[in-house]
Amino acid sequence: MDTYLAVDVGGTQIRAAIYPSEGVHPLTVKRTTTQATTADGRGNTPLERLLWLIDSLWEAEHPPKVLVVAAPSPVNPHGVVLEAPNIPGWVNFPLKDELQKRFEVPIAIGNDANLAALGEWKFGAGQGHHHLIYLTISTGIGGGVIVNDQLLLGDNGLAGELGHITVLPDGPACGCGHYGHLEAVASGTAIARWVEEQIAQGRPTTLGNTLPITSKQVAQAALGGDALAKEAIQRAAHFLGQALADFIHIFNPSLVILGGGVAQSGALLFEPLRQSIHQHIMAPGFLERLEIAPAAFGDEAGLIGALALGRSLISSGAINK
């Protein structure tokens, strides 16, 4: 049986899964931490640990048709990881070449959010759409866009950085070093930081004074009726709606998919978000056929995205069957 080996490298853990030729249910899943906490025999660097994980799943007599790795970084067309802030040493890191030294199967590397968009389009919430925007809102904000039934990659594979548009000039610092980006005002990190600032200024809340506060705590407090927590989510939703209106004016998609931990807040986020989109959209025609939907896949979005890329590389003939 043909199999596909998908790997998702995150800042905390690396996951690998073997998938069959059909469907999205893995035959095997295995994981390890990205960095060694003890001498666990799995290697010291993220690359060594990635190699260990793949080795431990590898069946030499039945190698996969293709190995695809999702990385938390822009990735260029040569499989070079340009800058993964959460993975020590992965700056201009030739991941594809490193893997190809060890494994003699076709290998592809992609940005995790781009691949998640591809996965949602092929197997999840985006099936049947030709133009869609995928946004994942968690620690940071990542994005991926399907245009004319193709993943938007751009000239050098860097496209789809939807978290890094300026929504509030002179706003808070972003993880990328710039100011007022969408990620800096609407990610889980940004929500939690804003609440901490408000508490420091003396605003009352049920959240208590134990720092740091997490965006999950904020969501729970908001569900419990805490006014400050509700305002924090509404504020993030306002900027998300402003940015999504921008993206809708740019792409005119038929679907916006929202993934990541923050998007699991449900109506708490989606209601003010819809209001903000309506408030910011320039003409009703953009909304006539537009759906806004939660992502179908959660933590496994990167793996399923890697699977989607692997399958499409085989079916398109880009990689020989």
Place this chain on the structure above:
Amino acid sequence: MDTYLAVDVGGTQIRAAIYPSEGVHPLTVKRTTTQATTADGRGNTPLERLLWLIDSLWEAEHPPKVLVVAAPSPVNPHGVVLEAPNIPGWVNFPLKDELQKRFEVPIAIGNDANLAALGEWKFGAGQGHHHLIYLTISTGIGGGVIVNDQLLLGDNGLAGELGHITVLPDGPACGCGHYGHLEAVASGTAIARWVEEQIAQGRPTTLGNTLPITSKQVAQAALGGDALAKEAIQRAAHFLGQALADFIHIFNPSLVILGGGVAQSGALLFEPLRQSIHQHIMAPGFLERLEIAPAAFGDEAGLIGALALGRSLISSGAINK
């Protein structure tokens, strides 16, 4: 000989040109005002005048292979002009159907800025690029994007509204009714309005007190060393650079083309614009292969864009030869 009939409908005038099967030099060009100023026998409504202009060029024995009209509005896939603010009565206006009643050749309608992007890509500054952004900066700001060698149209033909992204929340009102859009802070109209506001507040300038001031006057005063005029252009360039950094993060193009009257200011605009892009870009990889170039075509951008669409409809087989 095969010919192509291209028409560009603007708020002030309508231009029509017959092109041969090769090249971008028209065989014939003819124009009329969009609205009747006197009883000139060309019709009273913009549609009547458009029909008159086409009729006057029409050779019944040698009809064109295709008739393409560029309109100053989003246009849906059925050739309906959704909202042309400068053309009375053209709201949800079925232009393609109206033309098809009279002319029995294949007809296509497109947004003028989208078509201009297509024209620059096929015949102008964008030749050889696979991913480019085109921005036209004049009274308003229009845009068009080429992604993977295709014009970005979106689900309903409305994509590419690059002038309508929010760059300054709570900023000045935009022509579309919203606030702080790129068009509202960096178009020719916005530049002139900002200078007028500064003069009203008592800022010294060589521009004099005769209102209204035009963006062309501002550009000339800036070239002459006027500090207020220079600041006005630099301010627009700053916001253009911020928005272009957004677009570059989203699309990762290899080329940005700037057209329209304001882009003719040369180094006066381009120098601070380049600085602003560098200031706002999140990673140097986005700039490695990026070129920024002035448009090859000026006033004829819409006509040449319509020609480009006509040729591609024929060569792709979308319209029968």
